[in-house]
Amino acid sequence: MEHDTTDFGFSEVPVADKARRVRQVFDSVAPRYDLMNDLMSLGLHRVWKRFAVELAAVQRGEQVLDLAGGTGDLARLLAPRVGPSGRVLLADINGAMLARGRDRLLDAGIAANVDYLQVDAEHLPFADQSLNCVVIGFGLRNVTDKQAALTQMHRVLKPGGRALVLEFSQPVLAPLKPLYDAYSFRILPRIGRLVAGDADSYRYLAESIRRHPDQDTLLGMLHTAGFGRCQYFNLTGGIVAVHRGYRL
Amino acid sequence: MTDARPNAATGLPLAALEIALNRLLALDPLTLERLAALDGRVIQLDVPALRLQFTFAPSGSGLQWLSPAPDTVDVRISGSVADLLRALAGGGLEGLQIEGDKHLASAFASALREARIDWPELLAPWLGDVATQRAAQALAAVTGALREGAESLLRSGAEFLQYEQPVLVSAAEWDSFRAEVRDLHEAVGALERRIALLALRRQ
Numbered sequence: 001m002e003h004d005t006t007d008f009g010f011s012e013v014p015v016a017d018k019a020r021r022v023r024q025v026f027d028s029v030a031p032r033y034d035l036m037n038d039l040m041s042l043g044l045h046r047v048w049k050r051f052a053v054e055l056a057a058v059q060r061g062e063q064v065l066d067l068a069g070g071t072g073d074l075a076r077l078l079a080p081r082v083g084p085s086g087r088v089l090l091a092d093i094n095g096a097m098l099a100r101g102r103d104r105l106l107d108a109g110i111a112a113n114v115d116y117l118q119v120d121a122e123h124l125p126f127a128d129q130s131l132n133c134v135v136i137g138f139g140l141r142n143v144t145d146k147q148a149a150l151t152q153m154h155r156v157l158k159p160g161g162r163a164l165v166l167e168f169s170q171p172v173l174a175p176l177k178p179l180y181d182a183y184s185f186r187i188l189p190r191i192g193r194l195v196a197g198d199a200d201s202y203r204y205l206a207e208s209i210r211r212h213p214d215q216d217t218l219l220g221m222l223h224t225a226g227f228g229r230c231q232y233f234n235l236t237g238g239i240v241a242v243h244r245g246y247r248l
Numbered sequence: 249m250t251d252a253r254p255n256a257a258t259g260l261p262l263a264a265l266e267i268a269l270n271r272l273l274a275l276d277p278l279t280l281e282r283l284a285a286l287d288g289r290v291i292q293l294d295v296p297a298l299r300l301q302f303t304f305a306p307s308g309s310g311l312q313w314l315s316p317a318p319d320t321v322d323v324r325i326s327g328s329v330a331d332l333l334r335a336l337a338g339g340g341l342e343g344l345q346i347e348g349d350k351h352l353a354s355a356f357a358s359a360l361r362e363a364r365i366d367w368p369e370l371l372a373p374w375l376g377d378v379a380t381q382r383a384a385q386a387l388a389a390v391t392g393a394l395r396e397g398a399e400s401l402l403r404s405g406a407e408f409l410q411y412e413q414p415v416l417v418s419a420a421e422w423d424s425f426r427a428e429v430r431d432l433h434e435a436v437g438a439l440e441r442r443i444a445l446l447a448l449r450r451q
Contacts, residue, residue: 051263054267054271055263055266055267056309057267057270057274057309057310058309059274059277059280059308059309060277159287160284160287160288160307160308162309229305229312229314231312231314231315233260233263234260235260246305246307246312248288
């Protein structure tokens with residue numbers, strides 16, 4: 001039987017309503033998104049993203065999809081690696097985030113090998129087996145049907161292509177958990193209110209992290225989507241994890 | 249083809265090693281092409297003496313470290329560290345135990361052996377083209393001088409140990425001694441057979 005509700009943070013909302021609510025959150029946070037990322041992660045998100053890009057081992061001439069790419073942090077690291085003969089497709093469902101990403105990349109002088117697409121991760125508008133690599137950084141937890149998105153990622157990859165999922169996960173160090181909870185639910189919304197004037201959106205971000213599948217569950221979902229040689233790497237005690245799977 | 253077991257995380261030190269290795273391999277597109285031809289296969293290097301086991305899958309983007317290792321692999325190459333290094337340096341696979349696809353083991357070893365890493369390409373973004381070129385030239389000169397010095401030292405040392413302090417024998421003397429031992433061994437064998445024959449006749 002189909003589920004007619006899904007999670008939105010700690011709330012249950014109609015499936016058809018989640019995308020709209022997520023869009024509202026990101027419309028709200030887009031102008032201060034980068035500043036907030038730095039404040040919230042104490043700058044660590046740059047290290048996490050660089051690690052994911054290094055693991056992707058992208059080569060010159062490859063076609064890479066930066067899914068839910070938002071403000072383009074990953075695309076910015078990927079574009080020099082694929083070189084002028086390759087292509088980075090920066091895709092996001094949210095127009096405001098995508099526009100912000102495009103502006104940032106243009107300001108950084110990156111234009112020749114990046115395309116911008118407003119797409120839904122559950123319905124990727126690419127031919128089967130057309131891309132070398134798909135990365136999704138801090139985006140999967142906002143997708144309504146995560147399994148469908150992973151299946152789409154698998155579909156568009158060429159044989160030998162790889163998918164990388166960088167996402168908040170579950171801390172594996174016990175002493176870290178209470179500190180992390182206190183930070184997420186008490187400090188994070190306050191920072192959101194002070195800097196972005198929007199405590200609710202940042203409360204949603206913290207809640208959505210808790211509702212996101214843990215490392216092993218997500219690994220199982222990658223297998224279900226058809227990926228092989230699946231692995232994950234815990235970063236910062238499991239607060240963040242990078243999952244990697246190959247289309248064999 | 250198998251998957252990593254879906255219940256354990258891969259350690260960051262191995263990930264760092266994989267990243268470093270793949271950055272080097274990315275400097276030689278020809279090696280990546282050779283590794284791409286082995287895509288989908290799983291190779292295990294085993295050093296029993298040190299209880300070390302490395303399992304990886306080659307692909308067009310380099311090597312993927314598989315940890316935890318899958319239950320089955322396409323080829324397992326076992327031996328000492330020296331034998332493994334010798335194989336990668338061009339010494340062939342002799343002395344190594346190979347279980348599984350020997351052709352895969354040979355193709356993998358030759359892909360890595362023939363890798364030509366473009367070091368200046370790695371350094372250029374940090375040092376600039378001119379400084380990188382000069383550094384590469386200086387490094388080549390130093391490496392050449394060191395190699396020449398090492399060869400000379402080795403030659404002089406061998407001569408000293410052979411002629412000044414007769415601790416070592418020369419290759420020619422050693423070959424001659426081995427030939428004499430072989431002849432003696434064969435003569436003893438013939439004598440044994442002759443004695444056995446005489447003993448048989450006496451009965």
